Amino acid sequence: MKQIQTICASLLALGLFAGLVFTTTRVHAQASKALPRTADGKPDFSGMYEWPKSSTGERCKCSATVFDRNKFAPLKPGGEPFFEKPNGDPRHDEPRNFCMPAGFPSGMLSANAVQFVQNKNTLVIVHEFQRMTRVIPLDGRQHREGLEPMFYGDPVGHWEGDTLVIETTNFKRWGLDDYYYSDRNQYRMHSDALRTIEHIRWKDNTTLAYSLTIDDPKTFTAPWTQDFEMKARPDWDQAGLYEYVCEENNRCPGGHCSQ
């Protein structure tokens, strides 16, 4: 009798375990299925998003997201100056006043809508601010050679499982982010040795996990990374991105307004 009870208990436990495994697998499968994928099975990031944000970390007296100095690696002794003080020349102190580009990564963190358009071989990221457009090859090609340093650099992407990794190189020295809106003496600059690495993956059905690694050996002693999230905004699909042509009516270049 005891033997029968033991067998029954074992069968019951086995059944519960099997049921749990089956249920868990099915939930995972459903969650995985629910995430949009391209025809070739890669995660599909196409859609509208809010700009990268972090729920913790440093804040700016502006609306843009800024890097958290607590994430920074130590500055390299004798390296490129990280802080650029204003000198009174608006072309130096805020080049965007003259419709100069925000550059990457600063422009990516600007508080405007972002659109991803993706196919097998290319991801295009368009930011509403200044209509920043990054065309990121996903076909395995290497970085181009012989280019002049650029505001937005030269990106290439590849997949590591369900995570898209984008490496961007060939930058010119430019503003790292918008922190100077908080402190005009802390115009944070990256050097022309900057290399950025972005990791993008679906965190859940409504949010992208977006991390940015700053590898700037002329400025910092080591690469450092900050994690952000990008909220999907399908409710912005209908409106799409609005046009932003800075030169159209830039009436106050450098603070000298005219009527």
Add this chain to the structure above:
Amino acid sequence: MRALLVSLFAVALPLAAHHSFSAEYDTNQPVKVSGVVTKVEWLNPHIWFYVDVKGDDGKVVNWAFSGGAPGQLMRRGIYKNVIQPGMTVVVEGFRAKDGSYNANGARVTFPDGRQVFTASGEDKVPGEKDSKGDEKK
């Protein structure tokens, strides 16, 4: 509509300016004027609207106020028809550093009390406090 606009003001998403507020406008020169809208430029990188303001001496001055980018405002639900020529408005903002009759137009109040936050997120509103209770600088 009134409730909508007031709530838009109350929860207006701060949005990035393309320009440097501190480079263009003087926080020591808050302005609050009343007048009639004469023209609206719903253009990038910032909207501009113009207001005829009658001074104590009876002289009319045409003030120019800048706001956010059209896309920023539209994503907040604020469209071009919110401010139209002929409307009477009260505008609060800060005067341009160059002393001209230019200013940032942060807050627009209509005769029925409706208010619209027309500026970029970095732009200030006179008397507005930050989260610490300090006046925004």
